[in-house]
Structure formats: structure tokens, C-alpha cells
Amino acid sequence: MAAVLEEAGAAADHGQVVAGRNPWALAARQLWRNRIAMASLALFLLIVAVSFAAPLYASHVAHVDPFANNLNGTTIVNGKRVPLMQVGGGTLHLGETPIGPTWDVRNYFLGADSQGRDVAARVLYGGRSSLEIGIGSAAICCVIATVVALIAGFFGGVVDALLSRLMDVIWAFPVYLLAISISTELLTASNGLRIGPLNIVATSLWLPTLIIAFIYVPYVYRPVRGHVLTVARKEFAEAAIAQGASNLRLMFSDILPNVVSVVIVLLPLMIATTILTESALSFLSIGVQPPNASWGTIINDGQGLLYTRPWVAIAPGIMIVLTVLAMNVLGDGVRDALDPRAKLRVEG
């Protein structure tokens, strides 16, 4: 501290103006200079934009309904009208095979799936669900974990012991097994989740979002609680107590701003993790339910066509890899900018 003051004093002596920069601006500037991280962010935003433009693509460019069976439909290849389901189109030349990629954005760019639906449009729609669930569950998870961590770290004692042990139990439970247990129960019960007035139908995207948010709470809770514990003992917190600040004020306007950087570092990595988890659950058909589609469900649909029409399964996978990679790279960049010494680990 003294050194900083001396330096500032020296600068003042030389008549220079020391620009006041808050740590957030410094971090933002460092992140801005990290070209790889910025490129990843741009890629991610591009994927988000394209996915959310799915209805526009389906209705104005491709002119298809990606959720309706279209087994008798036709499309245009090289100016000729051809049926979507082609007789003997596969390697065995038996039965009907959907048309493969035409590489023409207006006419079944990536071909059709086994129901004759436009794969390209479905991948965009699927991206919308995957991103909504991924971003939504990561955000919900971080909010819940932060609030619980604030309560545990602030009150300490029995409250902390109870909450931390509860988190330990959820943490000890393997992620996929926990997700599978909850999902089977809620999704197969045909009427979804019902708690009091709250009723979420099984086909709602909220169900996978909440399930995924819940299972990752301990992964965010642990580092945040550790931080709350140290911050709550700092002098400024004591000063606030001495001024008679209420518990709520202490928690949310004194401690929270000082631990929020931990959460921000974790957020992109959590989005990467939740998108991967959503795709895995949907692949197991216990994530997003029909008629909705997500990248995971499309890969599942494409399993049967893998050897004849591989693009049905490959295209959504490439989207997942790009999105998750972008988030992982951005996460590294954010961590370097905010907290160079942080050693955080999120299991995929």
C-alpha cells in the first residue's frame, strides 16, 4: 500500500495525472487485448445469433417446417425436382433413404432426416434449445450457488455446516447418474414436475434447464463459499458491521461485489459444461423432449442413418464442439484477466 502511495506521490510530483481505473475496467481491457478469447466470444455470439434466427431461416430461406413429417415432400437438386425419400438410396440400395446434403441453402442444405425434415433448419432450431438450456442452467446454477454460498459463508456455524454437508452429498453423487435419476422420474411421469401451484410439463425446456442447474450447484458453491469466508473477515466488512449495516446489506452490497469475480470466471466454463451435459442427456432421450429438438436429440435421430446419411449426426456435433470450445477458450481468457492465479476446475 505504502509503495503504491509513494508511486502515486512521485507521479504527482512530476505533474502527471494518474488515471483512476477500477479493477473491472483493467480486466475488461486485458480481455479485450486477448485476441483468441475475443475471437471465441465472436464465434459464440455468431452461433447464438444464427441459432436464434432459426425461424427466419426456416420460413424465409428454406421454406420448410422442421417439426412436421414430410415423407412425401420434394426438393430441387440441380434444377430438377426430386423426392425427399429416395428409394434404394443407401449403401445397401434397399428401402427408402432420405436425401443427402444438397449444399444449397434454399433446398435441404444438409439433407433430410428419417422423417423427411430439413436437417439444417433442425440444427438451427436445436441450437436454440441447446443454447437456451446451456446458458439458462449455467446462469441459474451460478445464482443459486452464489446465494447459498453467501448465506453459508456469512452466517457460518451450524448454517454453514448444514449447507456444506448437503452440497457434499450432491457433489459425491456422480453428475450423470443424478441427472439420469431425476430426469427419468420427471420426464417419464408424463405430467412433468408439480410442486404446489408450479407445474412444468415434461416437454418444457425448463425441466432439463432446472435439472442441469441443480446438479452443478456444488461445483460453483465450493469456490464461492471459500471466497465469501475470506472476504467476510476483511476490515471493510468489519467497518460495515460497526456502522450497523443489516445482514442483507452486508451480504449483498459488501460481500457479493467482492466474490462476483469468482462467479464470472466460472460462468463460461459452466456454460461449456452444461451444453455438453444437455447434449448427453438429450442423446440418452432424457433431456429435451419431442416436439422440441436440441443438438443432442438430433445426434440421437441421426444414429440410425449414421452410415448412409452421416451429416444428420455430424452437423449438430460440430456445432456443439465449436460452441463448447469457444466457451472454454473464453473461460481461460476471463480467468487470466480477472484472476491470474485462480486454479479452478470444473469437471466435464
Added chain:
Amino acid sequence: MLTFIIRRVLWTLLVMFAITLLVFVIFFKTPGVDPARQIAGRNPSPQVMQEIRHQFGLDRPFPVQYALMMKKIFVTRDLVSYSNQGERVVPEIAAATPATLSLVFGAAVIWVVVAIGMGVAAAVLKGTVLDPLLMIVALIGISIPVFWLGEVVNLITQSRYHDTFLFSWIPPLGYTPFSQNPLLWFQGLVMPWITLSVLYIGFYARVLRASLLEIQNEDYIRTARAKGLSERRVLLRHTLRNSMITFVSLFGLDFGVLVGGGALLTEIVFGIHGVGFLTYQSLTNLDLPVIMATVIYGAFFIVLANALVDIAYARLDPRVRLA
């Protein structure tokens, strides 16, 4: 050390109890769900429903229901699957275990060897262009969904390039027990091993590199160099050896998770009938008793693996015992 072990074992038992309770609550007490209907599978007759209600004590108080369920899973082991004509669940899980173990062991060997190679190479080559390159490869490995990678591998090895000399030796999808035909066992598992290990190679290479770079700044490394030890010896005997402490404890946890059912995506894609595959089959049949049992057994295995890792860690690093 002994008090640490006792404390750890007691905590493990408590966690196991909590997990069974959690699973029980999820499967029997979810609001708006009738557990008897869930257990019965698809289209049960009223008689079957009646029998299930009686068998699982669904008309009796909560603790009795819980005790009955635990008895069926652990003591009498006669939990039966209703969708599968009364097949006993627990022996089924035991029969599926060797396939899962074969898959996870092989993948573990690959990922440990390759990850150490990549991590050390990246740390040694820091400052050159190869370090970021290796780390990008690692990051890509972390970002690939394992089930999709498996499908791409299948597409290449089973279909598109199967008839070339590269992959013609790969047998059709499925698992051959080692006792039946060791060669076929090996050939059939090579691709699943590689697929499963990719994620962990990426992850461990990153962790190892970070840990190596951090340890390089420690005082005892400077001392080792000052003693005049060769760079190679410093790296192998001092830096790498200490990095291994984190590496080994992470390995124990991940290995436990995979054996406990975490390998299910790989098992499904490659048609390996292990524990994870069993869970998946019961998911598609809505076979609740099997899901419940595989989840509880899997979770138990993982909790046990965690406890063993912690005890081994405490043995290696005395500071942990006091925490």
C-alpha cells in the same frame, strides 16, 4: 493417520446413507408421480400394480418403504425387473461389470500415458509455438462430446474406411469377453478405449502442465538445480514427481466415476454391454428397479473410490490429515 481413516470411513458411510435416501426420495417421493406405476413398466395389469404396492410397502409409512427397498437391493438382492419378466437386477449388474472394467482400464492406461507425455512436452516447450498448439489440441479434446466422437469413429472404422488396410481388422460393434477370445477382446476395445480417453487426455494434460509450471518456481527445484542435477533429473525426479500427487488423486476420482457408470455414453455408442449400457437399456424400457439399483451401486463405487483416494492422499501428504 488412524483417526483420519476412521473419520473418513464414517463420513463415507454417512454419504452412502444420504445417497440412498436421495435416490429413494427421487424415485418414490417425487410430487405427482405414482411409484407403483413407475416400477411396473409399460401397461401394467391391476394385479401387478397391487402386487407392487404390497411388495414395496407403498401403503405403509415412509421409513418402512425405505427399509424394504434397501433390503431388496443389499440384503436379499431379489429386486426384480418388471419390464423384463422378473429378471433379478443385482446379479445382472454383477454380470455386466467385467465389460465396464475392461473398457475403463484400457482407456485409463492410454490417457495416463498420453496425458503425461503431452503435459510434460507442453511445459518443457513453453515459450515455443508447440506449447499453445498442444494446449489447443487438449482444449478441443475437452470440448468434444464423447458420444458424438464415438459415432464419428464408428463411421470411419465401421463404414467409410472399414475396407481399407487401416481398419479392416476391427470387428463389428460389441464386446467379446477376454476369457472367450483375448484377441477379439482387444481388437474390439481399441477404438472405444481411444474414444473414451480423449476427454481425459485433454483434461489431464492441461492440469499437469499447469502444475509442472507452478512447481518449477518452487525453492526446492532451485535447490535441485543448484546441486548441479541435470535438467532431465530435475524434471523427472523432482518436478514431475510432485505434480503426480494431484494427478493421482484426480485419476482416482475419474476412474471411480467411469467404473460407477460414467462410461455409459461410450458403452452405448460401441454396443459394449457394461453397467452403463444396462442403465441405458433400463432407461429406454422405463425399468425403474434397474435404474435405481445401477445408480445406487454406481454411486457407492464412486464414494468408495473417493474415500480410498483421500486416504492414499493423506498417506502421501501429512498436511491433509489435520485438515
